[in-house]
Amino acid sequence: MAKRIDVKDLDIYYGDFKAVEGVSLTVEPRSVTAFIGPSGCGKSTVLRTLNRMHEVIPGGRVEGKVTLDDQDLYASSMDPVAVRRTVGMVFQRPNPFPTMSIRDNVAAGLRLNGVKNKKKLDEVVERSLKGANLWNEVKDRLDKPGAGLSGGQQQRLCIARAIAVEPQVLLMDEPCSALDPISTLAIEDLINDLKSQYTIVIVTHNMQQAARVSDQTAFFNLKATGQPGRLVEVADTQKIFSNPTQKATEDYISGRFG
Amino acid sequence: MSAVRTLDESAPPATTGVDDFGGKSTGRALTDQLARVVMWAAFVIALIPLVWILGTTVLKGGQMLLDASWWGNSQSGITARRVGGGAVHAIQGTLIQAFVTALISVPIGVLTAVYLVEYGRGRLAKTVSFMVDILTGIPSIVAALFIYAVWVVTFGFQRIGFAVCLALTMLMIPTVVRSTEEMLKLVPNELREASYALGVPKWKTIMKIVIPTSFSGIVTGVLLGLARVMGETAPLIILGPYTKVIATNLFDGLMATLPTMIYQEYSENLQPAVDRVWGAALTLILIIFLLNILGRFVGRFSKVRN
Numbered sequence: 001m002a003k004r005i006d007v008k009d010l011d012i013y014y015g016d017f018k019a020v021e022g023v024s025l026t027v028e029p030r031s032v033t034a035f036i037g038p039s040g041c042g043k044s045t046v047l048r049t050l051n052r053m054h055e056v057i058p059g060g061r062v063e064g065k066v067t068l069d070d071q072d073l074y075a076s077s078m079d080p081v082a083v084r085r086t087v088g089m090v091f092q093r094p095n096p097f098p099t100m101s102i103r104d105n106v107a108a109g110l111r112l113n114g115v116k117n118k119k120k121l122d123e124v125v126e127r128s129l130k131g132a133n134l135w136n137e138v139k140d141r142l143d144k145p146g147a148g149l150s151g152g153q154q155q156r157l158c159i160a161r162a163i164a165v166e167p168q169v170l171l172m173d174e175p176c177s178a179l180d181p182i183s184t185l186a187i188e189d190l191i192n193d194l195k196s197q198y199t200i201v202i203v204t205h206n207m208q209q210a211a212r213v214s215d216q217t218a219f220f221n222l223k224a225t226g227q228p229g230r231l232v233e234v235a236d237t238q239k240i241f242s243n244p245t246q247k248a249t250e251d252y253i254s255g256r257f258g
Numbered sequence: 259m260s261a262v263r264t265l266d267e268s269a270p271p272a273t274t275g276v277d278d279f280g281g282k283s284t285g286r287a288l289t290d291q292l293a294r295v296v297m298w299a300a301f302v303i304a305l306i307p308l309v310w311i312l313g314t315t316v317l318k319g320g321q322m323l324l325d326a327s328w329w330g331n332s333q334s335g336i337t338a339r340r341v342g343g344g345a346v347h348a349i350q351g352t353l354i355q356a357f358v359t360a361l362i363s364v365p366i367g368v369l370t371a372v373y374l375v376e377y378g379r380g381r382l383a384k385t386v387s388f389m390v391d392i393l394t395g396i397p398s399i400v401a402a403l404f405i406y407a408v409w410v411v412t413f414g415f416q417r418i419g420f421a422v423c424l425a426l427t428m429l430m431i432p433t434v435v436r437s438t439e440e441m442l443k444l445v446p447n448e449l450r451e452a453s454y455a456l457g458v459p460k461w462k463t464i465m466k467i468v469i470p471t472s473f474s475g476i477v478t479g480v481l482l483g484l485a486r487v488m489g490e491t492a493p494l495i496i497l498g499p500y501t502k503v504i505a506t507n508l509f510d511g512l513m514a515t516l517p518t519m520i521y522q523e524y525s526e527n528l529q530p531a532v533d534r535v536w537g538a539a540l541t542l543i544l545i546i547f548l549l550n551i552l553g554r555f556v557g558r559f560s561k562v563r564n
Contacts, residue, residue, distance in 0.1 A: 056454055058379060085457030095448040099470045109456035112466050158452070165456055 002029035002199040003086075003168040005050060008065040011228075012045050015059035019045050021228040023064075025218055027169075032195050034210035034237065035203045037220035037252070042229030043203045044173050046220070050201060051087035051171055052080040068168070085113070088167035092174040094154035096146035096161070102129075102138050105146040105157055109165035124164050132160035133190050152183025159190065163198070170194065172202040176209065188213050207253055211241050219249045315540045322537025323544075332514075333502035333534075338526035345538055347504040348519040352545070354506060355419055355498075355515060356488050359426040364480055366427075367434025374435070375442040376464055393432040401428040402493035409497070417497050419508035422515075425493035430483050437479025441472040474557045481553035485546040491517040516542040 005027040012020040020042035027033045035043040048054040049062050052073060066073045073083050096105045104111070106125045115121060125142070129135040134156040138149070146157055155175055162170060172191075176184040191200060191213045204210050210217050218234040233246045244250045251257055322328050331344030370390070374383055405425040409415050445468050453463040469476070494515050500522040501512035519538045523531040 051455065053451065053455060056451065081454075081457050081459050083457075084455055089451075089455035091448060091452065091455075093448060095446070095452045097449060097452070097467060097471070099467075099473075108453075109458070112453070112456065112458040112462055161452075161456065 002197060003069040004029045005169060005199065005201070006065075006067045007046075007050075008067075010046070010049065010062060010064035010066065012042065012049055012054060012062050013060070014057065018228045020220075021223075021230050023231045025231060025234045027199055027201055027216070029199050030195055030197070031215040032191060032200045032202060032213055033216045033218060034214035035201065035218050035220060036205075036207060036210050037229070037232075038222070038257070039205075040229070041220040041222050043220050045229070046231075047171050047173055047201060047203050048089075050169070051089055052083045053089060055080065085109075085165055086167055087169040087171060088162035088165060089171045090155070090158050090162050090173065090175050093178050094151055094158050096149070096154050096157050098145070098147045100146055101143045102146045102149070102157060103142040106160045106164050108161060113165075128160040128164040129157075131163050131194070132156045133186060133193070134160055150183070152179050152186060155179060155183065155187060156190065159187070159194075163194070167198070169199040169201070172200065174203050174205060177205060184209070207241075211237060217241070219244075219246075219252060221248055221252070312543070315536060315543060318533070319536030319538075319540035322533055323540055328537060328541075332504045333519075334504070336502070338523070338528045338531040341530045341533075343534075345516070345519060345534075345541055347502065347514040348516045348538060349541060349545070350504065350506060351419065351498075351513045351515040352488055352517075352542070354508065355423050355426065355513070356484055358420070358423045358508060359430055359487060360480065360484050362423065362427045363430040363434055363483075367431045367480075367483075368438050368476065370431070370435045371438035371442055372464060372469075374439055376460070376468070390432050390435045393428065394436065396428065397492075398425075398429055398490045399492040399496075401425045402496040404428070405493070406496055416510075417499060417512075418510060419498055419505075419513040422493050422498040422513075423508065425497055426487045426490060429490060429493075430487045433483035433486065434480055437483065438472075438476050441475035441479060442468060444475065445471045477556045478553040481549050481556075485549045488546060488549075489517065489542060491521065494518045495521060516545075 007026070008024050010020070010023040011018060012023075023046055025033075035047060037043050045054060049066060050073075054060045054062060062074065064074075068086065072078065097108060100108060103122075103125050106128050107115075107121045110121060110124060126135065126139075129138060134153060137153060138144075138157075146154065149157060155178075159170075159175075176187050179187065188209065191202065194200060195215075202210075202213065214237045216234065217237045217240040219232045219240065220229055221232045222229050233240065233244060233249045235244070240249060241253055244253065325344075327342060328344045329349075330346060331342075332347035333343040333345075334347075336343035370386065374387055374390075377383075378386065402425045405421055405428070406417075409421045409424070410417060415421070449467055449471060450463055453467045454460070458466070494517050498515060498518065499512050500518035501514050503514075505511055505513045507513075516538050520535050520542075523534045523538065526532075
């Protein structure tokens with residue numbers, strides 16, 4: 001299922017403004033990679049280029065190469081819609097569709113792409129909700145609105161919705177920043193379970209979280225104020241947090257800035 | 259003013275430390291009181307004409323509506339001097355024309371709004387938006403004369419109900435565009451992104467996520483726009499002259515409507531006709547009122563659930 005991501009010399013622009021410069025990194029299949037760094041350094045921007053969501057923003061474009069198991073995501077023949085089916089995404093704020101029930105939210109990806117078989121949809125809903133550790137909490141009220149759940153449940157619903165389309169890679173953009181510690185723990189446990197099947201990239205502001213959940217950590221920083229963001233260092237999480245090679249990384253993780 | 263006093267009293271009683279905060283500023287309390295009075299006065303002044311119109315219309319026209327023949331007969335064969343007859347011909351005409359107007363304006367208006375919010379970038383979108391602004395400002399008589407110039411003068415067609423619908427469409431499209439635009443803008447971008455991230459194409463995201471989420475708002479906007487054009491009179495006088503008989507064909511002959519019925523009966527200046535003016539006015543108000551209620555009702559049964 002899971003695929004390997006290779007990013008090479010990636011420059012990311014908003015219109016004429018170069019937001020991120022020269023990112024190269026590799027994400028191994030069935031592993032968790034965390035992006036850390038101060039606000040505005042381009043972590044989320046880089047994340048969004050991995051499923052071509054960056055170009056949804058007017059003026060957004062990239063230069064460089066992103067490959068998924070040797071498939072060039074930015075090849076001219078590549079359909080961004082197909083890319084997004086392969087690389088799923090969970091957002092910072094839980095965003096269940098307000099017009100849909102819990103069941104329909106989970107099934108949305110399949111239904112909107114034309115799957116009508118009710119039996120298959122029900123199977124997928126159950127499997128995805130179980131996969132997102134939410135099944136036991138909602139199995140008796142699948143027809144209730146998804147927006148009626150608590151914040152943590154909504155976020156797990158969004159994860160269920162993302163894994164229902166069976167992506168190869170799961171991107172998470174600060175998935176716990178709007179959640180309380182208990183819900184955060186639930187999501188972190190879930191990330192641990194999910195990594196046996198998916199390649200996961202997670203953006204987080206919480207360094208303890210990065211240390212807890214990830215195998216590999218990438219530290220991003222701005223070159224200087226007004227300059228594009230760049231990847232300072234990427235290595236095993238253990239190494240980044242115990243023995244980083246760059247001074248900036250050490251300063252950041254030890255809390256000396258940012 | 260008694261409401262004001264209870265509000266003040268409901269404030270938590272000051273126990274200790276009042277002096278530390280310097281007590282309550284009398285100047286500010288006075289300003290607050292003044293602002294309250296001005297606000298209530300403005301509200302009441304704004305309400306006076308509304309209540310007045312509604313009261314007068316109900317008092318003078320209510321009697322007509324209680325008569326079964328009002329809802330069952332036309333004015334066929336009834337002269338201004340005679341009491342009786344009904345408004346069925348005019349009610350039907352107004353409803354038919356409103357329906358056809360909506361049928362033309364809603365798709366155009368909603369699609370224009372979708373273009374402006376979801377796709378529109380650069381010069382074309384700016385031009386479209388500017389044109390909609392201009393259309394919004396067009397007086398109804400100008401829209402009517404424009405259609406007259408095209409329909410009657412240029413093409414040489416007859417003055418028929420459908421020409422009225424065209425003029426009303428010109429007046430309704432901008433209100434539909436503007437209200438739909440506002441509703442679509444209210445849909446959080448995160449929902450669109452969530453849908454894209456599931457590999458759902460943009461057009462499907464708009465059809466299945468954006469429009470359903472804002473559906474009740476769009477319907478309310480459409481109904482309010484419809485209520486507004488139903489009361490338009492200038493296009494009717496110029497393009498759709500009154501007739502006393504029931505006529506339901508938009509493409510042939512004259513067609514009665516409530517505004518033209520009011521205009522016609524008013525020009526007679528005889529008591530039975532004047533009574534019918536009030537009756538028709540109240541009927542029109544009632545229909546528009548029902549449309550508004552319907553709008554609220556749809557809003558309550560929105561698919562957005564919490």
